[in-house]
Amino acid sequence: MAQNNRLLIKVPASTANLGPGFDSMGLALNLYLTLEVEKSVRWEFYSSNQELAELPNGEQHFIAQVALGAAKKYGKELSPFRVQLESEIPLARGLGSSASAIVAGIELANLGCGLNLTKEDKLLLATELEGHPDNVGASIYGGLVVGCYQQNEVDMLSFTNLPIEVVVAIPNETLLTKDSRGVLPDTFSRSEAIQASSTANLLVAALLSENWALAGKMMECDRFHQPYRRPLIPFYQDVETAAKKNGAFGTALSGAGPTVICFTEQGKGKKLARSLQQSFSEMAIKLLEIDYYGSIVEDCKEQYSLQRKKLV
Numbered sequence: 001m002a003q004n005n006r007l008l009i010k011v012p013a014s015t016a017n018l019g020p021g022f023d024s025m026g027l028a029l030n031l032y033l034t035l036e037v038e039k040s041v042r043w044e045f046y047s048s049n050q051e052l053a054e055l056p057n058g059e060q061h062f063i064a065q066v067a068l069g070a071a072k073k074y075g076k077e078l079s080p081f082r083v084q085l086e087s088e089i090p091l092a093r094g095l096g097s098s099a100s101a102i103v104a105g106i107e108l109a110n111l112g113c114g115l116n117l118t119k120e121d122k123l124l125l126a127t128e129l130e131g132h133p134d135n136v137g138a139s140i141y142g143g144l145v146v147g148c149y150q151q152n153e154v155d156m157l158s159f160t161n162l163p164i165e166v167v168v169a170i171p172n173e174t175l176l177t178k179d180s181r182g183v184l185p186d187t188f189s190r191s192e193a194i195q196a197s198s199t200a201n202l203l204v205a206a207l208l209s210e211n212w213a214l215a216g217k218m219m220e221c222d223r224f225h226q227p228y229r230r231p232l233i234p235f236y237q238d239v240e241t242a243a244k245k246n247g248a249f250g251t252a253l254s255g256a257g258p259t260v261i262c263f264t265e266q267g268k269g270k271k272l273a274r275s276l277q278q279s280f281s282e283m284a285i286k287l288l289e290i291d292y293y294g295s296i297v298e299d300c301k302e303q304y305s306l307q308r309k310k311l312v
C-alpha cells in the first residue's frame with residue numbers, strides 16, 4: 001500500500017445462530033463498519049460515533065490489536081495507521097460488532113503488510129480470535145454461511161439468493177457475549193444433543209428448499225442456547241408473539257442477544273417493521289437486507305470523506 005493512499009474497508013454486520021445453528025450459522029446484514037485508512041506515524045482512531053469514542057484508542061484500540069497480532073502471525077511488523085472509523089452496528093447487541101472489528105483488523109494487516117490473504121486465510125485467523133466462525137464468516141463471505149471449526153481448521157459454505165426479508169428489534173440495553181455464553185450448560189445428554197443437532201440440520205435444509213414454515217418452526221425449537229438465554233431478555237417472548245402475529249415466519253435471538261431477529265417472506269417486511277415499531281416504541285426496529293458481498297476494500301472516493309473528530 002502506497003504511503004499517501006487512502007483506502008476504505010467496509011465490513012457488514014451479521015446475525016449468528018438463526019436459532020439452532022449455534023456457533024455454526026451466520027447471515028450478513030446491510031449495516032456497516034467502515035474504516036477510512038491511511039499510513040501514519042502513530043496509531044490514531046477518529047470517529048463521530050459516541051459509542052466508539054469511548055473505546056481505548058491508539059495502539060490499544062481493539063482493531064489495532066487485531067491488526068498487529070495478524071501481522072505478527074505472518075512474521076511481519078505492521079506500521080501504524082490513521083483510521084476514520086464509523087459504524088452502523090450497535091455494540092454488544094447481537095449484531096456481530098466484535099466480529100466486524102476483527103475482520104476489519106485482519107483486512108488492515110493484509111493491506112499494510114501486503115499479505116495477500118485469501119478469504120479462507122482471513123476466516124481461519126478471524127475464527128481463532130472470535131472462537132467460532134458464524135459471525136466472522138458472514139462478515140467475510142456475505143450471504144448465509146454454514147461452518148464448522150475443529151482441529152484448527154474451518155470449513156464453510158456460503159449461499160446467496162435467500163429470498164427473505166429481515167426485521168430486527170434492537171433494545172437500548174447491551175448484553176456482552178461473554179455474559180450471555182456464561183449461562184449456557186457445559187454438556188448435553190445424548191438425547192439433548194440429537195434433538196439440538198437435528199433441529200439445526202433441518203433448519204439448513206428448510207432454508208435452502210425455501211420451506212419457510214418449517215424453517216420458522218426449527219428456528220424456534222432450538223435446544224442449544226435460546227432456552228437458557230431467554231431469562232436474560234425479558235421482552236423476547238413479547239417480540240416473538242407480536243412478530244408471528246404480524247407476518248414473521250420465524251424469530252430467534254440474534255447471536256448472543258439481546259436483539260431479536262425476525263424473518264418474513266418477501267414483501268412482508270415493511271408491514272412487520274411498522275407494527276413492531278408501534279408496539280415497541282422504545283426499541284430500534286429496522287428492516288434490513290442481506291449483504292451478499294462480505295468485507296470489501298476500495299480506493300477512498302470523495303463521498304466517503306467522513307467528518308474527522310478526534311476520539312477522547
Ligand SMILES: Nc1ncnc2c1ncn2[C@@H]1O[C@H](COP(=O)(O)OP(=O)(O)OP(=O)(O)O)[C@@H](O)[C@H]1O
Nearest residue numbers: 062091092093094095096097098101176177255256
Ligand atoms: N468497532 C469496534 N471497535 C473496537 N471495539 C469494538 C468494535 N466493535 C465491537 N468492539 C468490542 O466488542 C465488544 C462487543 O462484543 P460482543 O461480542 O460482546 O458483542 P457483539 O459482537 O456486538 O454481539 P454478538 O457477538 O452477539 O453478535 C464491544 O464492547 C467492544 O469492546
Ligand SMILES: N[C@@H](CCO)C(=O)O
Nearest residue numbers: 016022023177255256
Ligand atoms: N454463536 C455466538 C454468537 C455471538 O458471538 C453465541 O451465540 O454466543
